[in-house]
Amino acid sequence: MTSKFVLVSHVLCPYVQRVAIVLAEKGIVYQRIDIDLKNKPAWFLAISPLAKTPVLLVGEQAIFESSVICEYLDETRLPKLHPEHALLRARQRAWMEFGSSILSTIAGFYNAVDGQALSAKSQELHEKLKQLELLLQDGPYFSGLQFNLVDAVFAPVLRYFEVFETVFGIDFFADTPKVRTWWRHLAQRPSVKHAVGANYAELLLDFLKARPVMLVENYRQRLA
Structure with missing residues (x-):
């Protein structure tokens, strides 16, 4: 080391x-x-x-x-990724916790072992994305032109939804165009691109295939 x-x-x-x-x-x-x-x-x-x-x-x-x-x-270390204003920092930290709550729901979604649980978690994710949709303004980032720590927190969250769409055919962004645009801007940043390997989606699929989950069962039926 x-x-x-x-x-x-x-x-x-x-x-x-x-x-x-x-x-x-x-x-x-x-x-x-x-x-x-x-x-x-x-x-x-x-x-x-x-x-x-x-x-x-x-x-x-x-x-x-x-x-x-x-x-x-x-x-x-510079540059600072938190806003200078204390109230803005507090607000963004609160939404960072919201981002962590979405990760917990995502785990419940891809670990669902039956259709009822999968549907319930899917609905919960849609509702949380709608909350973000109401919050976002003109972008391109969470608070406008400046990339902040809150964006670094949400990038891995939104990456999951891209995989759910490209691999599993589930479009979570259909009713949240601002969230989709936010992710598109985040996905273009080198820091976000290189936070995972080029084979991330494949590795995630392999991870899920090893589990008895409904998401993968639906995927296999769709390919059949």
């Missing part, structure tokens, strides 16, 4: 993507180490009390939890 910054990662983890985006936006050179969360190495468990990714090693010090890592990076 020769780099001062080392990001301990899992290839599909959306929380890792947040940190990777922030590191890239700040121009920080770092080393990325992907681990298998099904076979966690002892050295990883020694630095990650919650046994989760991401972990950022800063020299000999380990920082865990994506929100803490992102806040640390924003406090110590």
